[in-house]
Amino acid sequence: MSLPISPLSRPSEPAPSRRDIVVGTGVGLGLAALPSSALAATLPALPELIARLTEGAVPERGRITLEIPALVENGNSVDARIVVESPMTEADHVRWIHLIAEKNPFLDMARFHLGPRSGRAEVATTLRLATSQKVTAVAALSTGGYLMSDVDVVVTLSACIDGG
Amino acid sequence: MRLKLALGFLMAMVGAVAGGEEITSGSAFLSPELRHQQDDPTRNPAWFWVEQGQELFSRKPEAGQACSQCHAELEKSLRGAATRYPQVDAASGRLLNLEGRIEQCRVQRQKQPAFGYESGELLALTTYVASLSRGLAMDVETSGPAQPFYEAGKAFFERRQGQLNLSCKQCHGGLVGQKLRGDTISHGAGTGYPAYRLEWNGVGSLHRRLRACSLGVRATQFDYGAPEYLALELYLAGRAGGLPIETPAMRR
Amino acid sequence: MAFNARISMPAEARAGDIIEIRVLTRHPMDRGGQSDGKGGTVPRKILNRLTATYAGEAIFRLDMYTGVSANPFVSFTTRAVETGDIVFEWREDGGAVYTRAARLTVT
Numbered sequence: 285m286s287l288p289i290s291p292l293s294r295p296s297e298p299a300p301s302r303r304d305i306v307v308g309t310g311v312g313l314g315l316a317a318l319p320s321s322a323l324a325a326t327l328p329a330l331p332e333l334i335a336r337l338t339e340g341a342v343p344e345r346g347r348i349t350l351e352i353p354a355l356v357e358n359g360n361s362v363d364a365r366i367v368v369e370s371p372m373t374e375a376d377h378v379r380w381i382h383l384i385a386e387k388n389p390f391l392d393m394a395r396f397h398l399g400p401r402s403g404r405a406e407v408a409t410t411l412r413l414a415t416s417q418k419v420t421a422v423a424a425l426s427t428g429g430y431l432m433s434d435v436d437v438v439v440t441l442s443a444c445i446d447g448g
Numbered sequence: 449m450r451l452k453l454a455l456g457f458l459m460a461m462v463g464a465v466a467g468g469e470e471i472t473s474g475s476a477f478l479s480p481e482l483r484h485q486q487d488d489p490t491r492n493p494a495w496f497w498v499e500q501g502q503e504l505f506s507r508k509p510e511a512g513q514a515c516s517q518c519h520a521e522l523e524k525s526l527r528g529a530a531t532r533y534p535q536v537d538a539a540s541g542r543l544l545n546l547e548g549r550i551e552q553c554r555v556q557r558q559k560q561p562a563f564g565y566e567s568g569e570l571l572a573l574t575t576y577v578a579s580l581s582r583g584l585a586m587d588v589e590t591s592g593p594a595q596p597f598y599e600a601g602k603a604f605f606e607r608r609q610g611q612l613n614l615s616c617k618q619c620h621g622g623l624v625g626q627k628l629r630g631d632t633i634s635h636g637a638g639t640g641y642p643a644y645r646l647e648w649n650g651v652g653s654l655h656r657r658l659r660a661c662s663l664g665v666r667a668t669q670f671d672y673g674a675p676e677y678l679a680l681e682l683y684l685a686g687r688a689g690g691l692p693i694e695t696p697a698m699r700r
Numbered sequence: 701m702a703f704n705a706r707i708s709m710p711a712e713a714r715a716g717d718i719i720e721i722r723v724l725t726r727h728p729m730d731r732g733g734q735s736d737g738k739g740g741t742v743p744r745k746i747l748n749r750l751t752a753t754y755a756g757e758a759i760f761r762l763d764m765y766t767g768v769s770a771n772p773f774v775s776f777t778t779r780a781v782e783t784g785d786i787v788f789e790w791r792e793d794g795g796a797v798y799t800r801a802a803r804l805t806v807t
Contacts, residue, residue, distance in 0.1 A: 353481060357479055357482065357630055357631075357646070357700050358630075358646035358647060358700055360646045360647065360649055360769060360770065361646050361649075361769040361770070361771075362769070363481060363485075363773075365775075383767070385767050388766075388767050389731075389733075389766070390731075390765050390766045390767060391767075392765045392767065393765055393766075393767025393768060394762060394763065394764050394765060394767065394768050395762070395763040396760070396761075396762050396776065397758075397760065397761035397762070397763070398760065398776070399759065401754075401757070401759045401778055401779055401781070402759065402760065402776065402777055402778060402779070403718035403777045403778060403779035404718055404777045406720075406775075406776070406777055407774070407775065407776045407777075408773070408774065408775040408776075409762070409768060409769075409772060409773060409774045409775075410768070410769040410771075410772050410773045411767055411768060411769055412729075412731075412766065412767050412768065412769045412770075413767075440629065440630025441629045441630050442629060442630050442631055442647060442700065443628035443629035443630065443631045443664065444628070444631050444647065444660055444661070444664060444700070445647065445660065445663075445664070446645075446647050446648060446656070446659075446660045446663075489706075490706065490708040490722045490724060491722075491724060491773055493724060493726060493771035495706065496704050496706070496724075496726040496771070499704065500704075649728065649769075649770035649771065650728075650770070650771070
């Protein structure tokens with residue numbers, strides 16, 4: 285059940301020192317001066333994020349359904365349900381299902397670990413989406429393969445924001 | 449057109465009439481998904497606040513009595529209470545909402561320090577007490593000693609204010625059902641509060657919601673429990689007369 | 701009251717039946733990084749793991765990151781094998797652990 289997690293998803297570090305902030309600001313300004321393509325290149329693309337989970341294998345599409353509303357009223361709580369077609373036997377079952385949000389500050393959202401005693405590969409949770417983006421579900425099978433599904437989600441902007 | 453028909457249907461179901469204007473609950477403006485979540489106790493997180501309130505209600509302070517020692521038979525004593533707030537306190541002549549009455553009870557009768565508006569404890573207790581009136585129709589007194597407060601609330605609702613120079617009524621009277629960014633404009637009925645707002649990731653009071661409205665039109669934000677919001681709360685409650693209490697509701 | 705949980709599942713099932721377990725949790729799932737008003741940032745404080753154990757082994761585990769909402773809802777399934785407690789354990793950043801149990805009677 286070991287889990288290769290993006291360095292971006294690690295728990296936050298202790299508060300930076302003043303020196304770190306000054307140095308960091310310099311780096312930030314440097315980045316801001318780069319063309320946007322160069323900046324984008326510093327973030328891994330979705331296929332790389334997936335390859336990181338699948339040890340390089342390219343997941344198949346199909347036999348996995350990611351149910352998530354295409355239009356979301358508030359990104360603070362978004363229903364997501366994932367169903368994988370699997371007999372869920374000792375020999376052939378879903379080992380885990382991993383959810384990625386490519387434009388969240390932390391890309392990994394959750395990983396469900398399942399097994400033969402799950403009976404079905406059917407899970408749900410509530411997610412936090414920072415902005416409109418593609419949400420991807422990757423499932424690892426006990427037989428060695430991987431499945432994936434993705435959905436483009438539009439997060440609408442609320443007019444009634446809270447000012448306390 | 450379809451939206452209008454759907455709204456018309458909902459209004460027919462839960463419509464209340466105030467001065468010829470039909471008012472519908474905020475639930476009528478939720479997406480089907482959020483409405484479903486609200487109505488499912490296994491999904492609506494606001495029930496945690498009800499549970500916490502229930503626990504506080506029966507907790508005995510170090511000195512003094514627990515709420516439950518006086519309000520023993522809830523069915524008789526507090527079921528329906530929330531439908532009658534805000535109301536004028538006979539002794540002081542002040543307008544009290546449910547939060548104010550609970551704080552008054554705590555300070556004057558239980559001899560405990562006030563929780564403070566929007567504290568976790570007062571929110572939980574208010575949510576619990578309001579939930580005891582779930583399904584009962586709002587029925588506040590708007591005449592007699594309440595009349596000046598009601599009139600002040602109505603005037604507040606109709607007065608243009610803030611840098612956007614908007615009155616509450618312009619949107620929540622004239623533009624109901626239309627879109628404001630991702631939101632759908634409701635009638636501004638407060639019958640679900642305290643409510644769990646996705647925006648807050650938690651339960652908040654009606655006054656917290658009103659403060660967000662004030663901010664939205666770039667107007668003065670009054671304090672929690674301020675006379676302006678109390679009067680407005682009474683007007684909104686009178687206007688929503690006949691609508692069932694839905695606490696703990698979910699809102700965007 | 702930072703933590704609470706509401707577990708919804710059938711109280712009884714026949715051996716071999718697959719039951720759905722729904723778990724609603726009260727937790728702010730504070731993603732951290734916001735200013736603390738004193739020049740620093742608020743540390744992350746989320747429930748980072750939920751484990752369900754039943755009839756001798758972990759039947760489900762959810763690793764959670766900051767992309768899981770405040771007051772999260774989770775549902776999953778398990779096959780009823782024997783009468784016993786399903787034990788839920790949450791692990792919070794900083795090391796706190798919360799547990800709840802729900803009884804399943806298998807006929």
